Each structure stands twice: as structure tokens, then as C-alpha cells.
Amino acid sequence: MKRSEINNLIRSSIEFFDKMNFRLPPWAFRKPEEWKGQYDSCSEIADNMLGWDLTDFGFGEFHRCGLILFTIRNGNFKSDKKPYAEKIMIVEELQETPMHFHWNKMEDIINRGGGNLVIELYNSDNEGGFTNTPVILKTDGILRKVDAGGIIILTPGESICLEQGVYHRFFGEKGKGRVLVGEVSAVNDDTSDNRFFKPVGRFPEIIEDEKPVHILASEYSKYL
Numbered sequence: 001m002k003r004s005e006i007n008n009l010i011r012s013s014i015e016f017f018d019k020m021n022f023r024l025p026p027w028a029f030r031k032p033e034e035w036k037g038q039y040d041s042c043s044e045i046a047d048n049m050l051g052w053d054l055t056d057f058g059f060g061e062f063h064r065c066g067l068i069l070f071t072i073r074n075g076n077f078k079s080d081k082k083p084y085a086e087k088i089m090i091v092e093e094l095q096e097t098p099m100h101f102h103w104n105k106m107e108d109i110i111n112r113g114g115g116n117l118v119i120e121l122y123n124s125d126n127e128g129g130f131t132n133t134p135v136i137l138k139t140d141g142i143l144r145k146v147d148a149g150g151i152i153i154l155t156p157g158e159s160i161c162l163e164q165g166v167y168h169r170f171f172g173e174k175g176k177g178r179v180l181v182g183e184v185s186a187v188n189d190d191t192s193d194n195r196f197f198k199p200v201g202r203f204p205e206i207i208e209d210e211k212p213v214h215i216l217a218s219e220y221s222k223y224l
Contacts, residue, residue, distance in 0.1 A: 001054075039224040048074040050073065054066065088182055093175070095172060097170050101167045103164060108161050109160050115178060116153050117173070130167065137166065
């Protein structure tokens with residue numbers, strides 16, 4: 001992805017967060033040069049990969065298959081006691097996050113506002129494939145059963161609890177607008193805990209056609 005595209009996506013995201021009355025922490029708006037020499041005071045941010053994150057999953061078509069998010073808080077089993085994480089995401093109409101599950105992370109996905117979020121579900125087998133068994137889960141504490149490959153549509157205010165090993169892909173419902181999506185989960189580790197059904201790229205290769213407006217969570221080591 002070009003840095004100019006990333007910059008524009010971050011600017012657009014900030015505008016959408018403001019529109020939805022969702023406030024990011026003050027350090028979300030730091031310029032790259034403001035991070036220099038700040039590791040001692042900001043080690044949790046850097047080590048636990050808090051902040052701006054986005055991906056086109058290696059397809060080069062962000063608006064078709066991609067995701068932009070901001071990790072607000074996250075623990076690290078190697079260095080602290082925090083056992084939880086929280087993210088805020090923006091999902092566009094028909095913008096897909098591909099089918100995947102997590103080996104260790106249990107999570108709640110929450111529609112915080114805007115459009116509707118469509119989630120397709122499968123159980124996984126021991127080889128990482130799909131099963132034909134129904135998926136048993138809860139939405140807002142209510143027990144649900146969904147056929148293999150079935151969907152659940154979350155309207156604003158609704159949430160779904162996804163246990164480890166449950167395959168899911170999601171996208172914004174056509175005609176309903178962008179979706180503000182929250183995630184509350186166990187500690188998040190995007191370097192090792194994601195199992196995609198088909199291999200994808202998690203972190204984008206960046207073409208530096210202009211200077212970054214804000215750095216990504218994967219870039220702290222370059223600046224701190």
C-alpha cells in the first residue's frame with residue numbers, strides 16, 4: 001500500500017470516529033517525530049502494539065478486502081499482568097475481513113454504530129478445515145445455534161461472543177453504511193494467533209510516496 005493511501009485512510013477514520021462520538025486517546029494523534037526517545041514512558045504502547053493498524057491482507061484492494069483499526073489497550077503475557085484487549089474498527093460496506101479463527105483469543109465483536117455487520121461462521125476441525133456441525137454461540141448473552149456457513153447480522157448495539165477455533169469472516173451489509181465495530185477480548189497477538197482459512201498477508205508492505213501522518217503499531221521500532 002502507498003503511504004499516501006494509508007494517510008488518507010487514517011484521516012478518514014478520525015473523521016468517522018468523531019462523527020460517531022468515539023474518542024481516541026491523545027497519543028493517537030502524535031506526529032512521528034513526537035515518538036522519538038519516548039520508549040521508556042511508552043513501552044506498553046510499543047511492545048503491545050497499541051495504536052493504528054491496517055491491512056489489505058495482501059490483495060492490494062483495501063476497499064474490497066481490508067480493515068483499519070486502532071488497538072486501544074492490550075496485555076502482553078511476557079511483560080505485564082493485563083489479560084485483556086480492546087480495539088475499535090471501521091468496516092465498509094462489502095469490505096471483507098477473510099475467514100479466520102484464533103488459537104488462543106476469545107473475543108466479543110460489537111456493533112458500536114453505523115451500518116450492520118454481517119458475520120459468516122463455521123466450526124473448525126483438527127486439520128484447520130470447516131466442519132458441517134452447527135455453531136453454538138451467544139449474542140449479547142443469548143444462546144444461539146447457527147448452521148455451518150450461516151450468518152448472523154449485528155445491528156447497532158448488538159454483539160457476538162466468538163470462542164477459540166470458530167471460523168468467522170465479516171463485512172458491512174450493502175446499503176447500510178460504514179460500521180463502527182468494537183472488539184473486547186483476551187490478550188491479542190496478531191503475529192501468531194490468527195489462523196486464516198486461506199493464507200493472507202497480515203501487515204502491508206508500504207511504498208513511501210509521502211511522509212506518514214501517524215505511525216502504525218508495527219512501526220514503533222523505527223521511531224522510538
